[in-house]
Amino acid sequence: xxxxxxxxxxxxxxxxxxxxxxxxxxxxxxxxxxxxxxxxxxxxxxxxxxxxxxxxxxxxxxxxxxxxxxxxxxxxxxxxxxxxxxxxxxxxxxxxxxxxxxxxxxxxxxxxxx
Amino acid sequence: xxxxxxxxxxxxxxxxxxxxxxxxxxxxxxxxxxxxxxxxxxxxxxxxxxxxxxxxxxxxxxxxxxxxxxxxxxxxxxxxxxxxxxxxxxxxxxxxxxxxxxxxxxxxxxxxxx
Numbered sequence: 001x002x003x004x005x006x007x008x009x010x011x012x013x014x015x016x017x018x019x020x021x022x023x024x025x026x027x028x029x030x031x032x033x034x035x036x037x038x039x040x041x042x043x044x045x046x047x048x049x050x051x052x053x054x055x056x057x058x059x060x061x062x063x064x065x066x067x068x069x070x071x072x073x074x075x076x077x078x079x080x081x082x083x084x085x086x087x088x089x090x091x092x093x094x095x096x097x098x099x100x101x102x103x104x105x106x107x108x109x110x111x112x113x114x
Numbered sequence: 115x116x117x118x119x120x121x122x123x124x125x126x127x128x129x130x131x132x133x134x135x136x137x138x139x140x141x142x143x144x145x146x147x148x149x150x151x152x153x154x155x156x157x158x159x160x161x162x163x164x165x166x167x168x169x170x171x172x173x174x175x176x177x178x179x180x181x182x183x184x185x186x187x188x189x190x191x192x193x194x195x196x197x198x199x200x201x202x203x204x205x206x207x208x209x210x211x212x213x214x215x216x217x218x219x220x221x222x223x224x225x226x227x228x
Contacts, residue, residue, distance in 0.1 A: 004156075033215065033216075035216075035218075037154075039154075040220075041220055041221075042202050042204075042218030042219050042220050042221055043157070043202075043216075043218050044218070045215040045216065045217065048213045048214075048215060050213065055213045056209055056213030056214075056215055058215065088154060090156060090157065092157075092216075094214070100206075100213070100214035101144075101145055101162060101206060101214070102147065102159055102162055103159070103216060104159060105149075105156045105157040105158070105159075106156050107155050107156040108154075108155060108156050110154075
């Protein structure tokens with residue numbers, strides 16, 4: 001167990017809706033990264049939050065947004081859901097004091113968009 | 115886009131045999147990491163090797179890194195049925211703005227039969 005928790009574990013939405021996923025980082029970690037993993041593929045980096053600000057982003061449209069709170073927990077918001085957004089969403093926590101080298105992943109939230 | 119390419123895509127072996135998985139990548143890196151994923155759930159960090167290291171061991175795992183060939187291998191010795199999982203290599207790099215993201219390959223699906 002990594003100590004990283006995510007909620008909910010599963011979610012079903014319809015196209016056009018909005019969704020919020022939540023992540024609590026491992027104790028002592030100040031950085032949260034989010035990844036999207038489509039079926040049969042490796043995870044793809046969405047963005048990273050540090051000091052409550054987005055400090056890096058992958059090739060995802062602006063309808064993917066996030067927040068980080070003072071306790072380092074984080075949210076991923078996706079607006080105007082599309083069928084291709086169906087995936088496993090993983091958050092990972094890391095520590096800037098170790099250069100973010102190792103990221104510890106939560107169990108993921110599986111999102112199905114109908 | 116994915117940086118790493120794992121080879122083979124799938125591997126089936128008997129308990130007690132060794133399993134070798136290979137990973138190639140395209141750009142310069144700070145480190146390379148291997149993760150395990152059981153049944154589409156969260157990723158478990160196995161081992162990290164830095165760009166100035168050539169080999170690293172952890173229990174039954176041995177990782178090698180050849181930066182001149184931009185490749186790495188993961189060897190699992192004396193495999194067990196519990197090793198059945200998908201294995202991903204991920205390259206870690208620092209980007210402008212001071213953030214670190216992991217770029218994953220598509221993974222190798224390992225099946226260990228009793």
